[in-house]
Amino acid sequence: MKYLWITLLLAIPAAWGIGSNSTGFAQLFQLLTNGEISAADRIILLDLRLPRVLGAVFVGGMLSAAGCAAQNLFRNDLASPHVLGCVNAAALGAVAALLCGAGSVMMGCCALGMTILTLFILLIPGWQTHWEGSTIILAGVAVNACCAALSSGALYLADERLNTLVFWLLGGFWRMGWQELCLLVPAALCGWGILLKMAPEMDMLLLGDRGALMSGVSLKKVKITALIVIALLTAAAVSCCGVIGFVGLAVPHIVRLTGGGSFRRVLPLTILSGALLLLGADLGGRTLVPDREIPVGIITALAGAPFFFYLLLRRSRNHA
């Protein structure tokens, strides 16, 4: 944990100082020491790069925390906000708002609205099956397919806005500004805080529904609260930066494969690791190819998947 904190605290100024243009560490140093810098450098450092860096940190932490909670909640290694349909639902809401020419606040509201609607749809079979995990996940897969189809339909109708929509759906932090951060930060702090407070209940869920219930856990209350928090974290993240896959699924696994333990210990490690992963992916996305930006979703999948595969192989070797 200590090393992750140190790495993150070093990575933030590093990512702040590195970019595709000439504005770099010298200008950043001057800015931080109250030196004179040009108006253009000030705008790049304070209004473009800093919100982007902070956005990557918060979104990484939010998506990985949502994945970590989903995997505990359903005791299923494949559970993630994506599998539950939350990501595509939020994307659908945001795409609809984007098509109507709405601003970032409206996009956030539409993403959250669609995610909550999805959540209610998931809760219907959940209610009838006493919140049995596989039923909710299967319902999530169905909702996911439906939302993905509707998003594709929106792309079909997008005309000249197609490029913007496709780029947005691939995920990236190019839209991130202080206004978006004002939506992200309270959602992240609220979601993380609730999940940390629920850590004992989340651990009890590992015993299975019967075990948790007989140990005094109020299953309905805990499951509904956790689902709402997952929806909130996902919707806020997706509305600001589009669809970024892999983080929610893989980061909690990477943390468990390298350490593991109770939810109270795994959650902060997952948040920090997710933040670092997306910070690195965003830095790579905006610097690897000159004058072009690679969507973050592509970087996370390309760089993260082989590493995840390596960890799985290492675990298999240890178990053999």
Add this chain to the structure above:
Amino acid sequence: MLECKALSFSYNGAENVLKDITLSFAAGRFYGIFGPNGSGKSTLLKLLTGELKSRSGTVSPRWESPLIRARNIALVEQQIPASLPLTVEETAALGRFPWEKRNDACHEKVAQVLEELELSAFRKRPFNALSGGERQRVMLARALVQDTPILCLDEPGSSLDIGFQHSLCRILKRLAEQGKCVIMVSHDLFSAPSYLDRMILLEKGKVAAEETPEKLRKSPLLRRIFNLPDESF
């Protein structure tokens, strides 16, 4: 301590799984509930623990909330979790949940229970690295850390070898002698009865007998219900 009167139960309005069951369970006793498959043993246990609600008959006391129930009844399930990303100590500490939500692995009660169940040497070992028998002992430790006057076990020995089954029964007998009411659903008619205070025999949802193990083993009822040859006991 725990009793049911004229208890009947059916799943979704089908034929009654349990019919007119009246039983009482006292502190300091070790009870075993036996019967062929489908005789209603696990359903009876679920009604006694309040997991299922009956429309006919009563179970007392009735617990006001899951938390109050968890302070009075602990359950060891037949199914052991396939995977838990916790150490032995952390798993046992989950039993503190009804009392304090900190799940503090260093709790005095956790250390005491692990010592009692001879698990202290394993306390830092990952749960997933344990054998089936050791995992079952850890799940028992979690239930004991819950520190309840009533302990229920739903076929706890089904994944254990004969040595572990005897060892488990010795532990449960000792707990009953210390004042707990221990109720175990079991299929083990050969090793468990020698540790029990009372045996309850179910047949087709009814109580066929409630006796001491010595008396029941001599009666032809046991052999008839389980369709066993005469020389079985």
